[in-house]
Structures are given as C-alpha cells and as structure tokens.
Amino acid sequence: MEKCFSKLSIFFVICFFMGNIAVFGQTQEGEVLTATAKIYKTNSEKSAVVITLSRGDVVNILESKGDWYKVSFGKVSGWIKKNIIFVRKTESETKPEYETETHTQTQTQTPSYYYSSERLGIGIRGGLSIASLHGADAENLLGPLSLRFGYGVGLYYILKINNDLNFQPELIYMQKGACKGDSTYQFDYIELPLLLRIKIPPLGSINAHAHLGPSFAYNIKKQLITKDKQYYYTDMNKLDIGILLGLGLSFDLSIIQVDMDIRYNYGLLKIQNSDNPFDIKCHNLFLTIGLIY
Template identity: 30%
Template sequence: MRKNLLAICLVLGLRGVAHAQGSDVSLGLKAGASLTDLVGADATTYGKLFGFHGGLFANIGITNVVAFQPELLYSQKGTKQPRNSNNPMDYAIDRFHYLDVPLAFHVNANGLFFEAGPQVGILLAAKSKIGSTSSDVKYQYNDLDVGYLAGIGYQRKAGLGIGLRYNGGFTNVRKEIDLGPVVVQPRSRNEAFQLYLTYSLNGR
C-alpha cells in the first residue's frame, strides 16, 4: 500500500515534468526548521517540538503564473507529552521521522509565491524519549499520514529562496486501540510550521 501510493505520487511528478517541456523547469534543494505538534480532540495536553526537514524538489512552470512543485523530504515531527501536571519539566518527547511527498501548486508574482496542495507521508521511525531513555514506539502509529500544505515564500528559478509553510493532517497518527469489546481511535493529527531556505539550479 505504501509503495503503491509513493509510486503514484512519483508518477504524477514525472507526468508533470513531461508536460512541462518547453516551460521553465528547475531542480532544487531545501532545508529548514520545523515547529510541530499533535492537534485534535485527544491531543489537548501535547506541547510543541522543534525538528528539522530537508530534501529535493522540482519546480515545473505550467504557465507564467502557475507552477507545480513535487518534493521528496525527510521530516521530523512529534510532540512533547507532559507526564506530571504539577511539574512542567517532566515530559516525554515523541519524535516521528517521515518521508514526505508534498505536491504543491504555486501561484507566482515575480518570485513571490503562494502555495497549496496535498501531501503524503510514510512513517520511517517513531521514538519516545524520557530523560536519557529512548524506546521504539513505531508499532503504535499508522504508517501513512495524509494531509495538506499551504504557504508563502520567495523563490526564483535559480538561486536562493525562502519560505514558510503549514502542514496539516487529515488522518489520525495513532493506530486504533483494541480494548476487547470496544475499539478506540485516538483523535490526534500531525501539524507542522516549517521555515526553510531553498536553492534552485538548472533553471532555463
């Protein structure tokens, strides 16, 4: 399932490149910091966590104003989960590692862009850390994360750029919990604010 979905995303990206023959196409690198959390009805006690994201993108001009930008990113997400309400320094850090495939559509105005689109993430690893002790908790979380993105930035076909993006999740991150006669679905979704730099090359 995960491999099929990733293949579909990559095929869509390649089709975009094929249809962009004769249009402006550039490749690039991006990296930056993330401020992440879990949101939802069952995520009220969680706290924000800093992380990193980075990877590759292709910016494909469809018209003079609209561009399609598929990306392949490594993204750290997660949250701080308090363990003692009387001690704000007593918390567990739940860190998630994703391979994200954003499919962003840009509306450009002389380098300034607004973007929006869908995103699919594949969970690579999940760790819970309390003090100096870390444990593998990937089995508690869903392998697939489906969401959306929206953002703003400045990016040319060649050279440096900067952007600010919001990622929101449609799907719950935790798996269902079987309690015998009752199956409980924890309602918590990923969210991330991403501030990043880009470097575009091979523009034409």
C-alpha cells in the first residue's frame, strides 16, 4: 500500500511539473501595426537596426522590458517598441472558463491610434524666419512695412511624457523685425520655447505632431539699418513673451531622425519700454529642420 502511494505521489509530481513546463513554454505572438517597424540589436533606438518589418508581420515575444519587447522573427531576434505591436491573446487567455453550445464568450483587443516610435534626446535645429511688426501703431508710426527674412538656429530636447505627448524645450537665436524700403529694423532675440509636442495619427511610417506652448525671449539686438547709417534703440523691452503654435513631420532615417516644422510665434508684449508704449509687437513664422541622432 505504501509503495503504491509513493508511486502515485511521484506520478502526480511529475505531471505537475510537466504541466507547468507546458504553460511557461508558451510564447506570445505580436503583430506589427505600422507600415514599417525596426527591430534593434538592443533596447535602444541608437543601436543598430537588425531588420525592418512591415505591417501585419508576426513576431514571437520572448521578453518584456520597459517600453520594449524582445522578439524573434524567423532566425532573427532583437528589440522592438511596444507601442507598435499588437499582442495576440493566447488560446488559454481568450477561451472562457465555462462554455456551452448556446453561450460563448469572446475577448478582443481593439487598438485606437498607434504611433511609430520617435527618438528622444537632444537635437540641433535651424531654418528660415519670416518676421513682421504688428499692432495698431506699427504702420501709423513706421509707415508701410514689409517682411524681414532672417534665420533661427539652436538646440532642442525631446522628453517623453506618455505615448501621445512629449515635452520639447528649445534654446534658439532668432532674427525678427521688419523691412521698410532699403532699411531694416533688426530686433534679434535669444528664445526659450517650452512646448508640448502632441502626436497626431501617423501617415504610414511618417510621424506627425503639433506644437503648443509659451515662448520667452531676451532681446540682444535693437537697431535700424539704412543705406548709410545705423541707429540704435535704447527704449526697447529686453523681454518678450509669445504664444507658439505649429505642425510638423518626423522621418526616421536609421542614423538620424529628421523633424520638419512650421510654426507661428505671436508676440504678446509691446516692444517699447515706456510709461505709455506704442502698440508695436514682434511676430514671426519659422520654417525649420531639426536633426536628432
């Protein structure tokens, strides 16, 4: 009797471990949701790209770590961002505990919007500044004005808040002002935009985003350049505050990410510093390209 009980006990222990091995040996599958998806050598977008997949390709999920899955695709293995993978339910997860011929439970996962991954970190930015002076007193005092074409250049940083939203502070040298005939009003600033980078549903493999936030500026040049003379202004505000709105596209070219943006900075403060300043404000349109490695 004791020998029989011992044999049964060993049999049940073996069955238990075999069952657990079978359960833990199951591998989840994931389906690529975006037009293209890169598998990286490590869980970093700065590492080498092992292979590029297409929408609908199915990978085996081997491991989960932060925002990344370690996956295999054929004989290739590597790391892929979680937000571009739809995890398929295994049979044991989707099958109900009790099922009859007349009542069947089903469980589906319906994704809403999916975004291809954007690079985070520091980048360089430069582009064309199309500036103007606005306000009730702008043309009354200065006469007919035209646009000043200049440039802006500086640094920016992308910091993740969540899958749909990033924070993007910048430090930019920006040329502003206006032109009048052969003369140029040169009002140049060091600007600090503090922007929310809001993701828009992607266009295939292209990421789209919107910008919104305040911009704080410090004046470093305030002069009027004519054909033969140069005049300096002493009664200008050092500080300016604006509201910045914009749209942009991002392209991941493996080595770098290219950001192409168009944005408008609406100046809120009058440029003159006096007890009763004239209503003249700086506005500008910025067409810019940024690079993140």
